[in-house]
Amino acid sequence: MNNPSDVPGGDLPWLDATGPDSALVVSTRVRLARNLAGRPFWGRNSPLDREGVVRVVESAADESPGLTGAVMVRVDGLSKRERSLLHERQVISRELAGLDASGRVRSGAGLLLGTTASVMLNEEDHLRIQAFRSGFALAAAHADAAGAEGELGQRLSFAFHPEFGYLTSCPTNVGTGLRASVLMHIPALVMTREAAKVLHGLGQVGLTHRGLSGEGSEALGHLFQLSNQTTLGKSATELLDHLGRLVRQVVEYEERARIALRRDAPTALDDQVWRAWGVLRHARALGFEEAVTLLSSVRLGVGMGILPAVARPILNRLLVLAQPAHVAQDAGTGLEDEALAMHRATVVRRLLADTEGGG
Amino acid sequence: MSLCVDCHQREAVVHLTQAEGGEVRTLHLCSRCAAERGVATDSEVGETPLGAFLAAMGSGGAMLAAAAAPDVHCPACDATLGDFQASGRLGCPTCWETFDRPLRELLRRVHGATRHVGEAPGGTTEGAAALSMPQQVARLEAVLAAAVAAERFEEAAELRDRLRLMREAAE
Numbered sequence: 001m002n003n004p005s006d007v008p009g010g011d012l013p014w015l016d017a018t019g020p021d022s023a024l025v026v027s028t029r030v031r032l033a034r035n036l037a038g039r040p041f042w043g044r045n046s047p048l049d050r051e052g053v054v055r056v057v058e059s060a061a062d063e064s065p066g067l068t069g070a071v072m073v074r075v076d077g078l079s080k081r082e083r084s085l086l087h088e089r090q091v092i093s094r095e096l097a098g099l100d101a102s103g104r105v106r107s108g109a110g111l112l113l114g115t116t117a118s119v120m121l122n123e124e125d126h127l128r129i130q131a132f133r134s135g136f137a138l139a140a141a142h143a144d145a146a147g148a149e150g151e152l153g154q155r156l157s158f159a160f161h162p163e164f165g166y167l168t169s170c171p172t173n174v175g176t177g178l179r180a181s182v183l184m185h186i187p188a189l190v191m192t193r194e195a196a197k198v199l200h201g202l203g204q205v206g207l208t209h210r211g212l213s214g215e216g217s218e219a220l221g222h223l224f225q226l227s228n229q230t231t232l233g234k235s236a237t238e239l240l241d242h243l244g245r246l247v248r249q250v251v252e253y254e255e256r257a258r259i260a261l262r263r264d265a266p267t268a269l270d271d272q273v274w275r276a277w278g279v280l281r282h283a284r285a286l287g288f289e290e291a292v293t294l295l296s297s298v299r300l301g302v303g304m305g306i307l308p309a310v311a312r313p314i315l316n317r318l319l320v321l322a323q324p325a326h327v328a329q330d331a332g333t334g335l336e337d338e339a340l341a342m343h344r345a346t347v348v349r350r351l352l353a354d355t356e357g358g359g
Numbered sequence: 360m361s362l363c364v365d366c367h368q369r370e371a372v373v374h375l376t377q378a379e380g381g382e383v384r385t386l387h388l389c390s391r392c393a394a395e396r397g398v399a400t401d402s403e404v405g406e407t408p409l410g411a412f413l414a415a416m417g418s419g420g421a422m423l424a425a426a427a428a429p430d431v432h433c434p435a436c437d438a439t440l441g442d443f444q445a446s447g448r449l450g451c452p453t454c455w456e457t458f459d460r461p462l463r464e465l466l467r468r469v470h471g472a473t474r475h476v477g478e479a480p481g482g483t484t485e486g487a488a489a490l491s492m493p494q495q496v497a498r499l500e501a502v503l504a505a506a507v508a509a510e511r512f513e514e515a516a517e518l519r520d521r522l523r524l525m526r527e528a529a530e
Binding site for chain 2: 035037038039040041042043044124139140142143146147153157158159160161163164165166167169170171172174175176196199229230231232233234235236237238240
């Protein structure tokens with residue numbers, strides 16, 4: 001698996017900016033946690049148990065017409081670079097990739113990659129079924145994940161309790177096992193110092209938000225991931241509707257903040273956007289955080305008509321392609337700090353040169 | 360970078376907005392302290408225990424009752440409540456039966472509910488029969504929404520009819 005773009009979904013369709021509200025919403029992810037009945041959870045299972053999970057899921061997938069073409073990746077057989085690439089693409093968690101504090105990849109760690117959904121195997125739950133969609137598309141992402149879940153569920157017996165619902169290793173996921181996340185770009189709310197207030201005011205029943213894939217500070221690239229906190233007591237539809245309403249509100253607030261920004265500080269805004277564009281087009285070394293911060297200004301500039309015609313899919317994909325393992329992959333060698341920053345700048349310049357914007 | 364309001368040491372990466380007693384506030388937490396408060400931050404907190412959260416809420420009557428019987432082992436995987444408190448993770452599906460009472464109390468605090476609403480495995484009749492009427496309706500609604508989203512309109516029309524019949528029967 002030398003080139004991750006050769007696998008299903010490898011061209012990152014969920015970052016192609018074709019989905020609804022793509023100006024402000026980068027992507028939507030829905031995951032369903034499922035466990036196999038009668039088998040110990042992660043933490044109390046043996047390498048043999050974990051192999052059993054991989055085996056039964058693989059054969060269930062083979063028999064599922066809806067999962068034709070799905071590829072089983074043995075994460076525990078991959079190099080650190082390959083695991084990092086998958087993690088940067090968000091298809092596997094830091095823990096499954098063995099990039100957490102433990103620094104070890106667990107035996108049986110697997111990934112079933114389909115065209116519309118993927119399944120992490122032997123993560124905290126036996127199955128973590130995930131689907132990604134471009135833009136703000138909760139129902140579509142859920143339909144993708146539920147489709148794969150339904151196919152597998154016809155052939156596997158999931159642990160289910162008549163009162164508690166789908167049983168999970170951690171009680172915070174029990175019931176629907178559903179976690180939906182919407183990755184939003186809200187720079188104007190941050191710049192007008194409204195973000196904290198807005199996110200604050202939305203918490204009627206509990207909403208969590210965190211930075212881009214948990215990296216660095218919450219405001220890195222002005223990207224926030226909003227997700228449901230509870231999984232039990234409401235149907236999947238209710239949970240998605242609730243999160244969707246909150247996202248819709250944040251979109252409206254961001255649009256209002258952009259109007260205020262243009263009214264109150266048009267020159268500073270113009271300068272910031274063009275300056276970011278200039279640095280990204282000409283810098284010879286870029287850190288990841290710096291690149292993402294500058295990309296945020298460019299993205300804002302495109303959204304507000306300050307910069308013409310920079311292709312949004314490229315801005316989205318750079319969120320993945322500017323990360324360390326991807327930059328190293330592009331260079332074809334292992335790179336350390338300085339060389340990595342230099343090659344990142346090269347990657348950014350090359351991709352931005354492909355767009356016609358900026359003049 | 361803002362620091363976690365609980366430990367004042369690690370960087371706050373989780374921002375929990377919650378309503379408590381009519382007052383809305385946001386807590387800035389590192390992923391470990393967030394996990395300890397029972398906030399799901401997805402898999403990034405794999406090694407961080409819900410256990411401390413459990414221990415902290417141990418003053419609740421149900422937890423005390425359970426803690427007074429530390430010798431109870433799950434018949435399927437041999438895990439104890441102490442194991443759960445230490446790791447924040449249950450050992451197997453049977454643990455959910457074994458530790459039913461303390462888990463119920465925990466679910467009430469974490470989710471504000473103890474009863475699942477919605478989908479059951481495979482759409483089997485056994486699964487459906489175990490569900491109450493409102494649960495069956497909710498489940499069908501979810502299936503319907505998925506069918507509409509996937510533009511499977513024939514299926515959606517059929518589901519809509521079934522839903523109407525179920526609602527009429529319920530009245």
